[in-house]
Amino acid sequence: GDSVTQMEGPVxxxxxxxxxxxxxxxxxxxxxxxxxxxxxxxxxxLLLKATKADDKGSNKGFEATxxxxxxxFHLEKGSVQVSDSAVYFCAISxxxxxxxxxxxxxxxxxx
Amino acid sequence: xxxxxQTPKFQVLKTGQSMTLQCAQDMNHEYMSWYRQDPGMxxxxxxxxxxxxxxxxxxxxxxxxxxxxxxxxxxxRLLSAAPSQTSVYFCASSTGTxxxxxxxGTRLTVV
Numbered sequence: 001g002d003s004v005t006q007m008e009g010p011v012x013x014x015x016x017x018x019x020x021x022x023x024x025x026x027x028x029x030x031x032x033x034x035x036x037x038x039x040x041x042x043x044x045x046l047l048l049k050a051t052k053a054d055d056k057g058s059n060k061g062f063e064a065t066x067x068x069x070x071x072x073f074h075l076e077k078g079s080v081q082v083s084d085s086a087v088y089f090c091a092i093s094x095x096x097x098x099x100x101x102x103x104x105x106x107x108x109x110x111x
Numbered sequence: 112x113x114x115x116x117q118t119p120k121f122q123v124l125k126t127g128q129s130m131t132l133q134c135a136q137d138m139n140h141e142y143m144s145w146y147r148q149d150p151g152m153x154x155x156x157x158x159x160x161x162x163x164x165x166x167x168x169x170x171x172x173x174x175x176x177x178x179x180x181x182x183x184x185x186x187x188r189l190l191s192a193a194p195s196q197t198s199v200y201f202c203a204s205s206t207g208t209x210x211x212x213x214x215x216g217t218r219l220t221v222v
Contacts, residue, residue, distance in 0.1 A: 004153075006153075032208065032209040034209070034210075034211075036211075042215065042216075043115075043201055043213035043214055043215045043216050044154075044201065044203075044211075044213045045213070046210055046211065046212075049208075049209070049210060051208060051209075089153060089154070093205075093209030096142060096159055096161045096167070097142035097144075097159075097161075097205035097206075097207070097209045097211070098142075098144050098156050098159040098169060098205075099144070099146075099154070099156070099203070099205075099209075099211055100156070101146075101153040101154045101155075102153055103151060103152060103153040104153050
């Protein structure tokens with residue numbers, strides 16, 4: 001079945017540091033790829049998405065590129081802020097739009 | 112804009128009790144799903160639906176039941192609660208391209 005492997009956390013960075021969270025997946029066919037973010041006590045929110053190979057999703061300074069050849073969808077941000085502290089989940093979408101998630105990466109940004 | 116509404120937000124059950132977690136969406140999405148979130152394990156799919164009258168099992172369906180009589184509602188029933196079902200439960204509805212909108216979650220404790 002489908003699976004997602006995500007970089008283990010927690011990750012602690014200083015403000016304005018560069019962020020990378022690695023994500024690789026195993027799936028049949030060509031799934032859509034997503035990054036979701038969860039702030040404390042809240043549900044998940046879509047951060048960005050890509051629906052086909054070489055697509056780049058971007059939002060709020062975050063970016064990720066759909067790499068079919070390496071089955072990866074790494075999340076990057078050039079300069080993180082304290083407000084980016086949250087848990088980040090990589091996910092792939094199945095044929096019924098159900099999601100398979102990675103285990104999540106806790107990010108803490110220190111001022 | 113209500114989006115996805117889950118009730119209750121918190122619940123404590125005794126082992127063996129049954130209950131229904133409610134989920135309603137007002138976006139006219141055909142696709143809906145239930146997930147449970149446990150520490151270090153990301154979100155795991157319990158059940159999903161591709162439209163009224165159609166449901167299927169996800170990764171961890173045992174002990175749970177669902178039905179989908181309308182597009183808007185997708186309740187999750189715990190048949191006989193067990194301590195292993197202590198978790199945070201999220202309902203989601205998804206667009207045709209796979210973008211999921213999540214409720215705020217139900218934190219369930221089974222004692």
